[in-house]
Amino acid sequence: MTMSVADYARECAAQGLRGDYSVCRADFTVEQSYNYTADEQAVWRTLCDRQTKLTQELAHQSYLDGVATLGLLDRIPDFGVVSEKLRKLTGWEIVAVPGLIPAPAFFVHLANRRFPVTNWLRTKQELDYIVEPDMFHDFFGHVPALTQPVFADFMQMYGEKAEHLIALGGDEMISRLYWYTVEYGLIQEAGQPLKAFGAGLMSSFAELQFAIESKDAHHVPFDLETVMRTSYEIDKFQRAYFVLSSFDVLRNAFQNVADMAAIIGRHKGKPALDPAKL
Ligand SMILES: C[C@H](O)[C@H](O)[C@H]1CNc2nc(N)[nH]c(=O)c2N1
Numbered sequence: 001m002t003m004s005v006a007d008y009a010r011e012c013a014a015q016g017l018r019g020d021y022s023v024c025r026a027d028f029t030v031e032q033s034y035n036y037t038a039d040e041q042a043v044w045r046t047l048c049d050r051q052t053k054l055t056q057e058l059a060h061q062s063y064l065d066g067v068a069t070l071g072l073l074d075r076i077p078d079f080g081v082v083s084e085k086l087r088k089l090t091g092w093e094i095v096a097v098p099g100l101i102p103a104p105a106f107f108v109h110l111a112n113r114r115f116p117v118t119n120w121l122r123t124k125q126e127l128d129y130i131v132e133p134d135m136f137h138d139f140f141g142h143v144p145a146l147t148q149p150v151f152a153d154f155m156q157m158y159g160e161k162a163e164h165l166i167a168l169g170g171d172e173m174i175s176r177l178y179w180y181t182v183e184y185g186l187i188q189e190a191g192q193p194l195k196a197f198g199a200g201l202m203s204s205f206a207e208l209q210f211a212i213e214s215k216d217a218h219h220v221p222f223d224l225e226t227v228m229r230t231s232y233e234i235d236k237f238q239r240a241y242f243v244l245s246s247f248d249v250l251r252n253a254f255q256n257v258a259d260m261a262a263i264i265g266r267h268k269g270k271p272a273l274d275p276a277k278l
């Protein structure tokens with residue numbers, strides 16, 4: 001199902017990812033080991049101050065409700081303390097990981113209401129954008145929404161269904177769906193302005209502004225099959241942002257997993273669609 005930690009550690013090092021996978025458990029979790037320097041605490045505070053101002057304007061209300069519920073931090077969060085609070089709210093907890101982990105292992109955590117959060121923080125040279133997920137992305141981007149029951153349930157259901165669809169050979173296609181919604185999704189509800197909810201936008205000062213305000217941002221109406229067929233790159237601004245008309249559209253996509261299985265059957269192993277050409 002999931003490759004060994006040793007193999008994955010070698011792959012990450014080869015790609016220049018900076019997480020330390022040598023101390024991972026088999027499920028890719030590590031200790032948070034809360035020993036951050038004063039400089040790192042200052043970077044965290046700077047990131048939170050700048051990003052909170054921007055998300056007030058550009059983020060969907062569901063994310064902002066999550067931030068209010070979580071009570072954002074002026075210090076790097078202690079995952080154990082936040083997990084206590086999260087468990088009471090929606091049954092979720094945080095597990096520390098060294099960085100990106102393989103999709104199968106990632107979805108098993110989601111299916112068990114465990115959200116993987118990277119235990120290291122970006123440097124002050126990366127305040128606006130970082131090519132791989134760090135603690136600020138995973139925590140500030142993803143955790144607030146997990147305090148909201150509807151989204152919290154959706155994320156667990158995502159993990160459960162993903163395991164089934166991966167078994168059908170759909171891991172690349174289910175990762176794309178996650179990527180273009182949970183990571184980089186936009187939403188425009190009837191009579192409302194365009195808003196962002198994807199965690200990769202919540203945590204990036206530069207890309208959040210680009211996705212919503214730039215005339216060069218390529219907005220594509222959400223279509224399940226198109227999203228599952230469209231490739232993505234993790235280390236640059238997205239060349240397409242899919243726009244949901246409501247969260248129900250996304251939740252309904254998972255009601256009939258048979259449709260998703262059929263899409264996987266139709267397109268598995270075929271060349272991906274180019275996001276820039278949609
Ligand atoms: C599901 C999809 O593969 C997605 O890119 C996953 C992969 N592994 C990950 N690993 C971590 N630590 N954090 C993430 O957000 C993700 N996203």
Ligand SMILES: N[C@@H](Cc1ccccc1)C(=O)O
Nearest residue numbers: 129130131132133200203204
């Ligand atoms: N680009 C995001 C981090 C990220 C990288 C790769 C995948 C997902 C998120 C940021 O700058 O915060």
Ligand SMILES: [Fe+2]
Nearest residue numbers: 133138183199
């Ligand atoms: Fe993420």
